[in-house]
Amino acid sequence: MRPFALVPVVLASAALLVTLAPAARAQQVTPPATQRPTALPIVPGARVKVSASTLVSPLMANYLEMKGDTAVFIEAAAGRGIWTFTLDQITRIEQSQGDKRYNRGPMLKGAAIGVPIGALLFWGTTGIFKTSDSTQKFNRGGTALLGAAVGGVVGAIVGSRIPQESWMSLPLPKRMSFNPFRREGMEFSLGFSF
Numbered sequence: 001m002r003p004f005a006l007v008p009v010v011l012a013s014a015a016l017l018v019t020l021a022p023a024a025r026a027q028q029v030t031p032p033a034t035q036r037p038t039a040l041p042i043v044p045g046a047r048v049k050v051s052a053s054t055l056v057s058p059l060m061a062n063y064l065e066m067k068g069d070t071a072v073f074i075e076a077a078a079g080r081g082i083w084t085f086t087l088d089q090i091t092r093i094e095q096s097q098g099d100k101r102y103n104r105g106p107m108l109k110g111a112a113i114g115v116p117i118g119a120l121l122f123w124g125t126t127g128i129f130k131t132s133d134s135t136q137k138f139n140r141g142g143t144a145l146l147g148a149a150v151g152g153v154v155g156a157i158v159g160s161r162i163p164q165e166s167w168m169s170l171p172l173p174k175r176m177s178f179n180p181f182r183r184e185g186m187e188f189s190l191g192f193s194f
Contacts, residue, residue: 040071040093041170047076047096049167052089059083093170099163110159111152118151119144 042048042063050059050073061073061083071090073083126138 040066040087040173042093042095048073049094049096050083050085050090051092052085053091054085054089058092087173090172093172094167095170097166097168100166101163102160103162103164103166106159106162106164107156108159110155110157110162112155114151114153114155114158115148116151118154119148122147122150 040063044063044065046063048061048063050061050071052059059073060076062076064072064074064082066072067084069087070084071087073085075081075083123140123144126140126143129138131138
């Protein structure tokens with residue numbers, strides 16, 4: 001076979017590739033556009049505490065998603081309802097940081113319980129036991145104060161070991177509103193979120 005006989009076949013194949021290349025590029029799938037950032041800095045599924053102008057008490061829920069300017073939450077209570085709030089309704093949002101120890105509340109409660117128990121134990125002990133010298137007596141008031149101090153410290157140490165869920169406050173999107181006038185039964189306002 002002659003080498004020059006292959007030249008038309010190679011040229012025809014190259015021409016075919018050149019004509020099909022734009023069509024092949026047109027059919028390629030473009031990568032999906034990057035998702036625009038949500039207005040709330042929370043990952044879906046995070047445990048949150050939401051305070052809103054329409055709620056009496058904060059809602060304990062799991063964050064689900066943002067739909068436009070509306071945040072969707074799944075209630076963490078037994079009802080497991082779905083709640084939606086627009087960004088202008090949310091007054092405060094906190095994200096759970098998990099259970100942590102050394103919380104002030106349980107430590108103060110433990111100390112408050114330990115003070116009277118320690119005072120009573122030390123005071124009662126001085127009433128039961130007698131000194132080895134019959135001319136000496138225990139100072140029951142001073143011993144009760146020492147017992148109160150020991151009981152308070154022990155109670156605070158026990159309270160520091162009790163885990164409690166801690167919360168981190170999250171920043172809300174900045175809002176600005178303008179109410180140029182208000183008449184009876186009618187109100188006009190202009191609001192911006194940025």
